[in-house]
Amino acid sequence: MARPKKNILSPQIIAETALKLVDKGHDFTIPGIAAELGVNPSSLYHHVTGGRAEIIKLMRRALYEKIDLSGLTDPLLPWQDRLEQWVRSYRDSSALVPAALPLLVGAAVDDSLTLQIYEALFTILDQAGVGQEQQLAVAAMLDAIVIGSAIDAASPDPLWTATEELPRLTSLASPEAMTRRTQDGLTLAIRAAVAQIEAIAEAPRR
Structure with missing residues (x-):
């Protein structure tokens, strides 16, 4: 050649x-x-x-070099807002090439950029009042949201082709609803994660 x-x-x-x-x-x-x-x-x-x-x-x-860490580390912003920004920015970057995620998940994270992204997350969790003994579990939960939503972003549109034999699915799978499905699902997941983190922070420490 x-x-x-x-x-x-x-x-x-x-x-x-x-x-x-x-x-x-x-x-x-x-x-x-x-x-x-x-x-x-x-x-x-x-x-x-x-x-x-x-x-x-x-x-x-x-994939991740364009994530704005300054917004994630601004102490003047409520931790809930920064956590949502962390999830959305990490998810949106992951969704650029969803097929790459199995390769990335199978490799140890040792590059400074991605480590800084997680450092920002653990700082947010500190400020939310989550104890260190719970932080890895919370990070794993957020990873599941990010990875799952990023892979889901590659789903075909429409995802389901329903028939009259499946009336509930047919009624739900309108083109408009299917277009919103992934983003609406991500929003619900973030709200659920914030609520769970608030509950963990408020629970008495053992």
């Missing part, structure tokens, strides 16, 4: 290409990235010495 006339490779370009391939085929390979970019596979290792594992970390960064 001919060498490119100029250096078109960078970790960012490689990550974005991997995300593009995952969006189309739910996975990526290093030869596939190289073919997409028109370079030899060996050329990629000059920029991602850690191979596939490093590319997955770079994909995570490419």
Whole structure:
């Protein structure tokens, strides 16, 4: 394969290409990235010495680098508002390429950007009055909301094709309702999470 006339490779370009391939085929390979970019596979290792594992970390960064941490850490905003912003911003970034989520979930989180996102979350939970012994469970609950809603965002529209034999489903599955379904569901999940966190914070500590 001919060498490119100029250096078109960078970790960012490689990550974005991997995300593009995952969006189309739910996975990526290093030869596939190289073919997409028109370079030899060996050329990629000059920029991602850690191979596939490093590319997955770079994909995570490419998805989440636009999250505004300043709004999440503003102590003048109520913690409920910041928690909602945390969930929505994390979910919206995840929903850009939902097919990437199984790859990201299967890889340890050790990049500084994503760790800062979770640091912001635990600071919010501190200010909400949630004890440290409960914070990991709350984070897992919020992860489930984020990941579930992001994957659900890739559902076909309409999701259900009902018939007269299913009158309840037919009555609910109007085009207008189905268009709102994912966002309305996310809003309900956030409200439920806030209510649960408030209850945890108010409960007597053991």
